[in-house]
Amino acid sequence: MSPVRIYSTLTGREDELVPLHPDGVLRMYVCGMTPKFHPHVGHARLFVAMDVIRRYLVWRGFKLKYVQNFTDVDDKIIQRAASENRDSQATANAYIDSYFEVMDRLNVQRADDYPTVTTYMRPIVEFIGDLVEVGHAYPSELGDVWFDVGSFRDYGKLSRRDLNSQLVAARKELEPGKRDPRDFALWKRAKPGEPAWESPWGPGRPGWHIECSAMVRETLGDQIDIHGGGADLIFPHHENEIAQSESLTGKAPFARHWAHAGLVTLAGGDKMAHSAENFTTLAMILERYDPQEVRYFLLATHYRSSLTFALETDGLDGAWRVRGIEDARSALGRLRRALGDEPLSADGPVDQDAVKAFTTAMDADFNTPDALGVIFDLAREINTGRVAGQETDPKRRALVQLLDVLGLNLRAEVARNHQEVGPYVDLLVEVRRKLRDAKQWSLADEIRNALTDLGVTVNDGPGGTSTWSIER
Ligand SMILES: [Zn+2]
Known part of the structure; x- marks a missing residue:
C-alpha cells in the first residue's frame, strides 16, 4: 500500500509517515483549549480535523497515542472567573465540561490523556529548573524565569522568521529582568490575588509555552511523530516549544510532522458582530444544526485551508443561519438514502475500489474533500444498483466503513x-x-x-x- 504523507510546516512539504520509535506507536500531541469560555467554531474545526487524522491513521493500521492538554491557568481564565464570581479553577473546570459535552456530540474521540497545567506543575517546574541548569534560561531577581532565545541557534526554523523580523515583532519596552526582547517567560512571579504555586524562584505560575514541552515529555517522550494545533500557534507558541524541548533534550526534531489546521474567519453583518461570542459557541450552533451536519461542513474543506464561517440573517423572520450548512443537510440526506433501511450484516465482502480511492485521497495529507467525493460516487453507485436490482451490500459495507473513518455517524x-x-x-x-x-x-x-x-x-x-x- 502507498505511504501516508503528511504536510509539515517545519519542512514545507508532504513527508512520508514512518513511526519514529521502534515500538511503532505514533505519538501525537495537540495543543488543546484554554477553557476561558465555551468552545467555539474554531475549536470544532481544529479538534474535528485532528480527530480525523487520528481515526484515519488507526484505520490504516498504525498504533497511536493521542494526548491533548487543557491550559487551565491563564490570564483570561482569571479575568473570566472574576466576572463570574468564582475561583479560576471552577471556571476552567466548567468550560472543560462544556468542551466534552459538545465534542462528544461532534463525535470527536476522547484523547488517551488530558494533562492540565495544575496537575502537571511538578514536571513543568522541573523542566524550567533543568533549562536554567544547562544555561538556556535565567531567573531574574524579581522572581521570573526567562528563556534565553539567543542560546538556541535554530530559533525561527518553524515559522521561518529571521532575527530582524523577530526583533521588529518584539520591539517593545523591555520588561524588568529580561535581557533580550525575544526572550519569553517560563515562570511568572505571583501577582496579588492570582493563583500561585511554589517554585525554586518563588511563588508564581508557568508561562504558556513551557507547559506543552513539559507535558509532551512526560506523556509521550522527548520526540513525537505528530504535533497538531491551530495555524495561529506557529509563532510564537510552537516555535518556543521547539526551542525549549530541543535545548533541553538535545534531540531534534522535537516533533517530526507539524500539522496546522487553518483558521476560521467569521463573516457576518454588523448585527452579528457584537454578539459574535455567543453566536459562534458550538452549543448555540448545535441548537440549530445536527452535529453531523456541522462535522460534515467542516470536513468539506481541507484542514489546512482557512474556512469562512458566515452567519446570515433571514430578512423575513430575522433568524440566523450558517452559509453552507444547508448543503450539508441535503448531502447527508443523500448518504442516508444510500445507506438504506435494508438490513446489512457487518461480515461480508467490502467494495475494494471505493476503499482504494478513499485511501488515495486520505494518504495525500488527509484530503477530506476528495474523500467525500469518493463517498458520494459510492452513494450514487449504490442508488443506481438498487434501482437496477443489483447486489449493493459490498458497496453499502464500504460506505458504512468509510463514513466511520471520517467519524460521520448518520444515526x-x-x-x-x-x-x-x-x-x-x-x-x-x-x-x-x-x-x-x-x-x-x-x-x-x-x-x-x-x-x-x-x-x-x-x-x-x-x-x-x-x-x-x-x-x-
Ligand atoms: Zn501547546
Whole structure:
C-alpha cells in the first residue's frame, strides 16, 4: 500500500509517515483549549480535523497515542472567573465540561490523556529548573524565569522568521529582568490575588509555552511523530516549544510532522458582530444544526485551508443561519438514502475500489474533500444498483466503513434526542395519517421521506395506523 504523507510546516512539504520509535506507536500531541469560555467554531474545526487524522491513521493500521492538554491557568481564565464570581479553577473546570459535552456530540474521540497545567506543575517546574541548569534560561531577581532565545541557534526554523523580523515583532519596552526582547517567560512571579504555586524562584505560575514541552515529555517522550494545533500557534507558541524541548533534550526534531489546521474567519453583518461570542459557541450552533451536519461542513474543506464561517440573517423572520450548512443537510440526506433501511450484516465482502480511492485521497495529507467525493460516487453507485436490482451490500459495507473513518455517524444524534423529538414525530405522523385519509398521497409521502432522511422509519399498520422507530 502507498505511504501516508503528511504536510509539515517545519519542512514545507508532504513527508512520508514512518513511526519514529521502534515500538511503532505514533505519538501525537495537540495543543488543546484554554477553557476561558465555551468552545467555539474554531475549536470544532481544529479538534474535528485532528480527530480525523487520528481515526484515519488507526484505520490504516498504525498504533497511536493521542494526548491533548487543557491550559487551565491563564490570564483570561482569571479575568473570566472574576466576572463570574468564582475561583479560576471552577471556571476552567466548567468550560472543560462544556468542551466534552459538545465534542462528544461532534463525535470527536476522547484523547488517551488530558494533562492540565495544575496537575502537571511538578514536571513543568522541573523542566524550567533543568533549562536554567544547562544555561538556556535565567531567573531574574524579581522572581521570573526567562528563556534565553539567543542560546538556541535554530530559533525561527518553524515559522521561518529571521532575527530582524523577530526583533521588529518584539520591539517593545523591555520588561524588568529580561535581557533580550525575544526572550519569553517560563515562570511568572505571583501577582496579588492570582493563583500561585511554589517554585525554586518563588511563588508564581508557568508561562504558556513551557507547559506543552513539559507535558509532551512526560506523556509521550522527548520526540513525537505528530504535533497538531491551530495555524495561529506557529509563532510564537510552537516555535518556543521547539526551542525549549530541543535545548533541553538535545534531540531534534522535537516533533517530526507539524500539522496546522487553518483558521476560521467569521463573516457576518454588523448585527452579528457584537454578539459574535455567543453566536459562534458550538452549543448555540448545535441548537440549530445536527452535529453531523456541522462535522460534515467542516470536513468539506481541507484542514489546512482557512474556512469562512458566515452567519446570515433571514430578512423575513430575522433568524440566523450558517452559509453552507444547508448543503450539508441535503448531502447527508443523500448518504442516508444510500445507506438504506435494508438490513446489512457487518461480515461480508467490502467494495475494494471505493476503499482504494478513499485511501488515495486520505494518504495525500488527509484530503477530506476528495474523500467525500469518493463517498458520494459510492452513494450514487449504490442508488443506481438498487434501482437496477443489483447486489449493493459490498458497496453499502464500504460506505458504512468509510463514513466511520471520517467519524460521520448518520444515526446516533437522532437516537440521542429520541425523547426530545418524540412528541414532534408523533405530531408529523398524525398529520400524515390525516393527509392519507384525505387522499393527499404525495404530501403524505413527502413527510415520510423527510422523516426517513432524519433517520426515522414510519411503518404503516392495518387500518391506517402507523408506528415509527429511530434507526441506530
Ligand atoms: Zn501547546
